[in-house]
Amino acid sequence: MFRFSTCSFRGVALAIILNIGLVVCSGGTVRAEDQDGGVPGDWLSTYLGARTAGIGGAFVAAAAEPISVVWNPAGLSLLSQNQVYVETARLFESTSINGVSFAFPARRFPSFGLTILNLRSGEFERTNELNESMGEFSEGDIAFVLSACKSVNRRFSLGANVKVVRQSIEEFDAAGVGFDLGLLYNITRSLRFGASVLNVGGPTLTLRAIDESYPAEFRGGFSFEFFSGRALITGEINHRSGPGASFHGGTEFWVHRNMALRFGYTESSPSGGFSYRIMPGMRFDYAATDHELGVTHRFGMSYQFGGFFASSEAVPPIFSPLGQQSVTKFYLKAKTKADAERWSLDIEDKSGHIVRRFGGKGTPPAHVMWDGKDESGLSLPDGIYKYRLVVIDLEGREFVGHERKVEITTEGPRGAVPVFTKDD
Template sequence: MKHMAQTSAGGRGATLLLFTLALAGPALAADGGEGLPGDWLNRFATARSAAIGGARVALPDEPLAALVNPAAAAWFERGAVQVNTTRLFEDASVNSFGVALPASGRPSLAFNLLSLGSGDFERTGALSDEVLGTFEEGNLAMGLAVAHPLSDRIAAGVQVKLARQSLDEFNASGVGFDVGLLGRLPGGIQVGASALNLGGPTLALRMRDETYLRELRGGVVVPVVGGNGLLAVDAVQRDGADPQLHAGGRFRMQGLELSLGYDIDNFAAGFSYSLPSGLQLDYAMSDHDLGLVHRVGVTWRFGGFSAEANAAPAVFSPTGSEPVTRFALKARTRAEASAWKLEIVDASGLVVRSYAGQGQPPADITWDGKDTAGRPLPDGTYTYRLSVNENGGTSLQARPGTVEISSGGPRGAIKVAP
């Protein structure tokens, strides 16, 4: 007969509490249901979402967002692969993997895999503290979300979720469902709502049934600073727990995004940095009474729906052999394009020339180095940016580029001998 797995002096319970507190990160709250069934999954946050306090039900900007709102997949602009890791206390860690496959004219998909590993516990005898070896506890969750726009401003999604728990030689698994809605309001405001853990999962581990708590989420995201930032707020109600409030903000400067979040007891902060190759690096640090928890994530975006603008030549001279530059424009939109705009901005941030039209942008536009009034612009580097609006209020933003006017002619030096 095998000895019962035990830990000394309540060590197992204390360690599991540490896991729960660390997972809570920015979502920790008094009487928030810590330690109840499914708490580890309900409190999970990626590096990107943890940095804004876990307020993410109305913010579909990463594959793992489908974990809290299955409708998120309907509004992904590009395909994406995402990995995240969170180092907790002792040897515990949380690792996650997500894939998003957006589509036009058919449902979009998101697949997510999430695991919590406890590290090793000491195994002791039933009647003594003699160490007989080690054992582990683990949790695993897999979700497949299917989402589709119901109109230009509303999207819905459903997710089937499999949860599995293991403790030493004991294992249990169960299935549950999640549903979600997303909406777009005037002014770029987004709202979201979801109901999680419907009908389970229910796990029967060692003849004891535990059902993941049902959770209701509602949230809003408001753009600020001319669209270069956002404020997000979520309200969460879980069965058997007090309501929770999550809030945070994000500000974008070119490829760098800075975030700050807070809810009741804890601060969180982080950043995201996007590379031209489609890679995005995420980091978040959350604070609680037991110390700091660090989260790191990497996302690679590919294909999908996007806008592009490229200038050739990148350096030209209005008075030279190459008097103009041509902007090659391209946009692949999910919905029908309603309007487009190409702006050319000087070093001070002033728009010196703009082009606009209805529908899809033209294949190319020629610029002769003059401003809107037809006056020649001085030599220097100018930034160009393309935006394409879709029916329903969404907008695609091309990565900004630069073009240089250089009309000074060749330069040289004459050496004069004394």
């Protein structure tokens, strides 16, 4: 999770220019006819999630979602909390694709994930040699992906998938098993490289005595964060045996703590989308992708819980340095992937200025006391103040707690006081 701080007008303008530039470049690209429809496993190779589609499918190095194991299983190393992700997309001619994914990050053991994807077509008319109708049939594909990932050190992570794929057409069906391998390398804290090799050794499906193997696929790309993690630029090159190479790129910018906008380029079409944090730990994603057959819409919902975190709570949340409740106690909790290196609890005024900072090395204490004074020991004026706990572990990961509020008041009780006269 990143810190959200006020950025300069120049920074916002630069992010907007980058977003517009990607859309213009995407819109100016000459579209080509889709030549990949007959490639086995094309539905899984070209699969895009709600967030992924918004940045043009360039996700191999920014794979911080449970469902990102479809592109790079090493992406599980970027997750800090247990997470559930569900999404759906309505494609063309009543065809839909749905997915659900679970991720469980671990500290000393590998992180694990499970993803289920399902493609279901509409009804097709069956005809004989004389073109006479013989009813209808449909096609369905489903993939079960079991993932594992381990951070070798603070910069390097490795991951692998075992996937079972099943396809059914009319009364025919077949299943096969394949493997994926992926890695992530943090060049700096802001710049990351990602790569994956998909469909290693299959899957191979046999329908009507004909073997069809998913072609091997290579993905490589980068992601770069700036503006304190509020902005992201990604780029990716994919290559499959048969269809050849394709380029993807996109950008993401959190215009507000709870709202992100995305623009991207995928294949030969522009895309865009947004995210909205409904509540702490819950996020809604949407993406729209242009296509020759029309615009497709994707919807996703994620929920985070448990896992690794940092949290703080002021008790009482309202206190008076001149009254009975003269101090407030901040209760601190943290669970990090590696041992904690340092922590800080910043208290800010309504202008965003830090008026008091607590901090130290190692794991944060169970609680700290605050008497309503600033760093120089002067009493602060009445008002509402924001605070947040940040913990950094020995491998450089930053765990940022939810922002909360505490209030200082030196006024007496508020409300109407009844006055009685002799006549009463």
